[in-house]
Amino acid sequence: MIKTDVIIIGGGATGCGIARDLALRGIPHCLVEKGDFAAGATGACHGLLHSGGRYAVTDPVAARECYEENLILRKIGRKCVEQTGGLFVRLPGDSKRFREVFLRGCEEVGIPAEVISSTRALDLVPNLNPEIEEAIKVPDCSIDPFRLCMLNIRSSELRGGIVYTRHKVTEILKSHGRCIGIKAIDQSTGDTREIRGNIIVNATGAWANMIATLAGSEVPMTLVKGSLVITNHRLTNMVINRLRHPSDGDIIVPNEAVCLAGTTALPIDDPDNLITESSEVDTMISEAGKMIPHFNNTRIIRAFSGVRPLLKSKKADSHEISRGFQIINHKNGMYSIVGGKLSTFRLMAEKMVDTIMASFNLKKPCETAEIPLEGQEELSGYPLAKRLSNMKGIVCECELVTRQEVERIIKQTATRNVGDIQHRTRLGMGPCQGGFCTFRALGIMNDMSVISPEQSMKMLRGFLQRRYKGIRPALWGDQLREEQLVEYIYLGILAMEKPE
Numbered sequence: 031m032i033k034t035d036v037i038i039i040g041g042g043a044t045g046c047g048i049a050r051d052l053a054l055r056g057i058p059h060c061l062v063e064k065g066d067f068a069a070g071a072t073g074a075c076h077g078l079l080h081s082g083g084r085y086a087v088t089d090p091v092a093a094r095e096c097y098e099e100n101l102i103l104r105k106i107g108r109k110c111v112e113q114t115g116g117l118f119v120r121l122p123g124d125s126k127r128f129r130e131v132f133l134r135g136c137e138e139v140g141i142p143a144e145v146i147s148s149t150r151a152l153d154l155v156p157n158l159n160p161e162i163e164e165a166i167k168v169p170d171c172s173i174d175p176f177r178l179c180m181l182n183i184r185s186s187e188l189r190g191g192i193v194y195t196r197h198k199v200t201e202i203l204k205s206h207g208r209c210i211g212i213k214a215i216d217q218s219t220g221d222t223r224e225i226r227g228n229i230i231v232n233a234t235g236a237w238a239n240m241i242a243t244l245a246g247s248e249v250p251m252t253l254v255k256g257s258l259v260i261t262n263h264r265l266t267n268m269v270i271n272r273l274r275h276p277s278d279g280d281i282i283v284p285n286e287a288v289c290l291a292g293t294t295a296l297p298i299d300d301p302d303n304l305i306t307e308s309s310e311v312d313t314m315i316s317e318a319g320k321m322i323p324h325f326n327n328t329r330i331i332r333a334f335s336g337v338r339p340l341l342k343s344k345k346a347d348s349h350e351i352s353r354g355f356q357i358i359n360h361k362n363g364m365y366s367i368v369g370g371k372l373s374t375f376r377l378m379a380e381k382m383v384d385t386i387m388a389s390f391n392l393k394k395p396c397e398t399a400e401i402p403l404e405g406q407e408e409l410s411g412y413p414l415a416k417r418l419s420n421m422k423g424i425v426c427e428c429e430l431v432t433r434q435e436v437e438r439i440i441k442q443t444a445t446r447n448v449g450d451i452q453h454r455t456r457l458g459m460g461p462c463q464g465g466f467c468t469f470r471a472l473g474i475m476n477d478m479s480v481i482s483p484e485q486s487m488k489m490l491r492g493f494l495q496r497r498y499k500g501i502r503p504a505l506w507g508d509q510l511r512e513e514q515l516v517e518y519i520y521l522g523i524l525a526m527e528k529p530e
């Protein structure tokens with residue numbers, strides 16, 4: 031049994047941010063995550079570090095929080111934020127009145143917004159629709175959510191924080207009505223681990239009500255599914271937004287060598303049962319194509335969905351539900367933190383840890399806005415320039431990941447899960463979606479004796495199922511051709527069609 035002060039459940043941006051803040055304030059803690067870091071909404075998001083422009087009209091409080099955090103994250107997270115800048119583009123027929131309201135909203139919140147001509151916008155982003163009427167330039171950025179979580183966790187681990195990934199919390203332990211700990215099941219071995227603590231923080235996003243229920247409490251939430259598509263090209267170097275009331279498919283974000291376009295907003299009940307509908311894929315491509323016409327004939331390599339953990343609302347249009355966050359004191363030793371954005375995760379963590387410090391009667395102030403994220407040089411090991419300079423022993427040709435890099439992650443994390451290698455190196459994230467490199471990575475894990483051949487076959491089957499879920503909605507053209515080749519490799523050469 032492990033004893034600590036604070037138990038954090040959930041390893042998304044919010045949970046990892048709380049772990050970093052607690053570490054910097056010297057509070058012992060343990061974070062438990064059922065998958066890998068960023069397994070929930072964090073890893074399924076657009077990766078837009080909002081300037082706040084998106085919410086300037088509908089949600090000024092969230093807009094101000096986004097802008098302030100945007101300034102902070104650009105400063106402390108230089109290696110996981112790309113300062114792309116963003117454009118809100120007005121297409122023929124888009125309301126001029128909204129343009130005025132938008133500019134007024136930005137001014138009131140303090141977001142720098144510069145109106146530029148269509149000619150200047152086309153100079154900045156040559157792939158833009160030449161028909162655009164004008165654009166408004168804002169300080170949007172692109173942010174890597176996986177790297178963000180790992181960097182936050184690094185600060186925790188450096189200061190003695192205990193971290194368990196692939197451990198699912200199944201029980202909240204109580205004594206005299208107060209939460210005193212948790213039980214979590216190791217997803218690889220099935221073993222149960224017991225952890226005791228004085229305070230439990232429920233940072234499980236869309237799963238927050240399920241965890242609260244284990245403690246006899248409740249978290250009122252509205253769960254809103256959003257879907258995204260990924261292209262195999264970077265069609266823009268700036269974030270592109272549609273200048274209109276927030277709606278489906280109006281944002282395109284560049285990330286490394288690709289672009290993410292979306293999103294949709296559909297209320298759902300079960301965050302574990304997500305299906306990306308073909309109709310959503312059609313909507314996202316056609317809406318993105320209105321801003322960047324190349325979208326209509328560029329290869330889509332994947333579509334996926336995540337769930338926004340929003341505060342309970344009766345609003346019929348999910349786009350209008352507040353992106354603000356809330357800390358709920360269940361008055362039994364457990365706090366839940368829900369709502370918010372990836373962009374505001376640091377602020378959410380700060381407020382959560384302020385509350386914890388007050389309950390411990392301790393006074394050390396928050397420093398997460400001043401101290402740069404630690405380990406950025408080492409953990410940002412996969413920018414393209416760096417990968418191109420080290421082309422020996424390539425395991426993943428699409429993303430230029432080397433054998434040496436894969437071996438380093440296996441040694442460092444002692445992982446027995448190929449997904450953990452993906453999240454840390456980008457292995458399998460390119461056009462073939464792991465078709466050519468996953469069996470190689472599993473082979474390396476075999477060579478290094480971390481898994482047996484039987485385990486790797488089981489893992490490969492699980493991987494292929496998950497992979498197919500993301501590729502299925504984007505199966506046409508080149509992606510379909512490549513998928514057939516990959517299918518022949520796995521079913522024909524590796525005989526994966528045989529039952530276990």
Ligand SMILES: Cc1cc2nc3c(=O)[nH]c(=O)nc-3n(C[C@H](O)[C@H](O)[C@H](O)COP(=O)(O)OP(=O)(O)OC[C@H]3O[C@@H](n4cnc5c(N)ncnc54)[C@H](O)[C@@H]3O)c2cc1C
Binds near residue numbers: 080241
């Ligand atoms: C499609 C989409 C696009 C978005 N785009 C953006 C964007 O561009 N910019 C932006 O700022 N925000 C964006 N958001 C919002 C943002 O992703 C979320 O607000 C944020 O990531 C929430 O982080 P979180 O840590 O609170 O929750 P999550 O990331 O969902 O983390 C919760 C974690 O809890 C874990 N967990 C659940 N149950 C258990 C259990 N029993 N035991 C242990 N662990 C458990 C989960 O595995 C998960 O990792 C987007 C959201 C969606 C869905």
